[in-house]
Amino acid sequence: MAETENEETWVQRAKDDPAAFGVLYKRYVKKIYSYIYCRTGNRYDAEDLTSRTFHRALANIDRYESRGLPFSAWLYRIAHNLVANWLRDRSRRKVIALDELVLTEQPGGSAPEHQAEVNEEREALLEAIKRLPSDRQQLLILKLMGGMSNVEIGQVLGRSEGAIKSLYFRTLIALREDLEKGGF
DSSP: OOSHHHHHHHHHHHHHHHHGGGHHHHHHHHHHHHHHHHHHHHHHHHHHOOOOOOHHHHTTGGGGGTTTSSSHHHHHHHHHHHHHHHHHHHHHHHOOOOOOOOOOTTTTTOOOOHHHHHHHHHHHHHHHTTTTTTTHHHIIIIISSSSSOOHHHHHHTTTHHHHHHHHHHHHHHHHHHHHHHTTT
């Protein structure tokens, strides 16, 4: 599928023919899954919420309006709302997560000291990100993992492009300061 111009054609076709929605699903499922996985930190919940995102999108495709933004911004908004509800429900009940352990090995091997240092830096960055407010975490995920523009992120978060630029700048400064306090 070509970019935005063809995307609108597929959206219009999907309004009349649910089978055409499959093209949109294939284009965005990995991006939406990655976004949700970063927000939940759990593969199973991410799969469930991704499925619900696309189910809700298909059920409401007839109400979708382009408004000059890509279809993905609408999908991210649906995913954002589902994740927000999931986080709210989860905070109401005590959940003990059994995190998945993923061991990654550098190609060609790596000195254990170097690998330990890389892991420590990665862990410090992830912990610093977790300490950020939810909207700033989401901004980083959409910007860095989703590759979204400030306009698209603004649509998802319900803010202006200028507000997103400012929030992104302040978020990077806050991350740097947090990491410097930790000795990184």
